[in-house]
Amino acid sequence: MSFDPQPAISVLQLRISVRGLSPPAWRRVLVPEHLMLAQLHKVIQVVMGWTDEHLHQFTIRGRRYGEAHDGVLQFSTVANELTLAAFSLREHEGFIYVYDFNAWWRHDVRVERRMLRPRPCRLPRCVAGCGPCPPEDIGGIDQYLESRGERSEYEFLDWLESLREGPIVLDDLRDEVDQWLVWLDRRFDRRTANERLPQILA
Structure with a gap:
């Protein structure tokens, strides 16, 4: 009987850090490249320690992406319509994630590595991190x-x-x-x- 392994998937190693904090707060995560931006938002919320009570946006190569809400800031494209693969992000390329438009918590997200992993792997996964996340509604x-x-x-x-x-x-x-x-x-x-x-x- 022949063995037919499932194809490997493209995985990105991302480093996410909150700008301006000392000591720093950062996380390193592995995510499949087919992950939607809306799902990446949820990953960041979990690993940083936020509770998803406020609006957010991504800025990638000068364009903004986020959730569509009536009567609030409009985005170039809605986050649940695009995957990370759609951007063909290069190693060491970065983009911005902002959470809570009042406090303006700005996160620098950088692609540290691109790799292939067997499909039955547990993703997304946080592999490292340091520093506490600010409490919700503390201000800027x-x-x-x-x-x-x-x-x-x-x-x-x-x-x-x-x-x-x-x-x-x-x-x-x-x-x-x-x-x-x-x-x-x-x-x-x-x-x-x-x-x-x-x-x-x-």
Whole structure:
């Protein structure tokens, strides 16, 4: 009996980084080249840690691509009509992904490698990354950096020490703890991201 392997597929290794953050927040992902731009948007949302509450757009070779919505910014082409393969992206070529038009979180997306992989491979997949993603609705880069300074680990220790100085109101304490957790528990978890990624192509 002859063995007839399935054809390999073209895979892109992308590096996605949020511009202006220090320390940086970036992710490295493997995606099939036949992935739709709308699906790439979902990949970025998952691996960066956003929750897809705002509008977005891609800018590739000077043209904008995004979702069509009545009464909002119109795009050159809708993102669910094009795949990455339609652009024949070269290695080291980059493009821009913007999330939340008020905060204007600008992501630099760069093609690091192009490769062939056997078809039964688990894609998309995050293979590396570093740095926490800003919380939703924090504002732009300046507001984020200011709030991050106010919610550092040292400030948290000072806040814990202040609890010893007076009576504690449990309801107020619960709200304050929730706000601290938003900032203190923002580590990048690659395993969690990879558990969610298969749902994008399901």
